[in-house]
């Protein structure tokens with residue numbers, strides 16, 4: 001059941017290992033990277049309780065010693081104070097240029113640990129061990145690392161590719177259903193942006209993926225990672241095609257800002273709703289058929305996911321305010337909003353050529369459905 005996907009980046013290429021029970025065998029993959037049998041692990045307190053001892057044992061089998069720092073769980077950790085603590089701890093642990101830092105956790109820990117590795121002694125190698133579905137299919141692959149600033153999310157960071165990603169699909173069993181389905185929003189995104197057959201497979205097998213069928217989970221994670229790896233290999237620093245990975249994200253960022261980055265809307269939930277809105281917009285602009293947005297919504301609905309704006313608890317601001325919030329997205333270029341639209345399921349493209357009125361009308365109708 002174990003799969004390997006290679007991210008092809010010349011002499012910085014690396015493997016993503018995907019399958020069950022990888023933590024317990026982590027040493028098999030990590031040992032060949034090490035100059036000495038010792039690693040420093042950054043994690044969070046919740047993940048540490050669940051998985052740190054399994055990792056310790058999995059490293060011990062190949063004689064690797066491990067020290068660990070567990071930071072508080074949650075998005076607030078992706079900030080200067082915790083970053084400073086992490087970097088100082090790595091220095092106290094005497095992590096050297098030839099050593100390897102391990103990130104054990106979800107997107108917050110992966111981003112923070114990757115950024116710490118990027119700047120420590122001008123750059124040390126790091127291994128991603130993502131423990132959430134979202135981190136396995138998106139944030140652990142591709143080398144985007146960083147922390148949030150008071151001015152916005154992910155505004156401080158660096159591109160720093162990991163040397164290895166271990167995506168252990170067994171650890172997904174400890175996720176809540178809501179968090180799992182939020183990550184699934186990113187999985188659906190891959191089908192919608194570039195692989196209609198994968199979307200069709202998800203329509204037929206999504207329930208198996210969410211209910212814990214391991215073979216279905218490995219397949220969903222593997223296809224997602226393959227697609228991300230291909231895109232990152234073509235466009236590592238997002239000069240072009242990598243923006244396709246932001247399907248649904250322009251809407252999502254406005255909704256996250258409008259809900260205060262709170263528990264009202266998780267990132268992957270916003271991505272799923274954003275994908276449905278991006279297809280609605282594409283259909284209204286005559287780019288894809290009217291059936292496509294209905295099909296996207298039908299799948300999200302069948303999975304028990306948030307699908308429409310009405311599924312977000314509490315009040316939302318007006319369409320005008322939401323469009324203004326989009327304008328604060330860091331992907332705005334010269335004041336032009338950039339959208340990922342689609343000519344059909346699996347056929348996304350990047351454009352700055354979207355009339356503001358069309359966006360306003362999609363959002364107004366979504367806010368007040370007839």
Ligand code: GLY
Pocket residue numbers: 138139141142144242245246
């Ligand atoms: N999450 C989008 C990217 O890695 O480019």
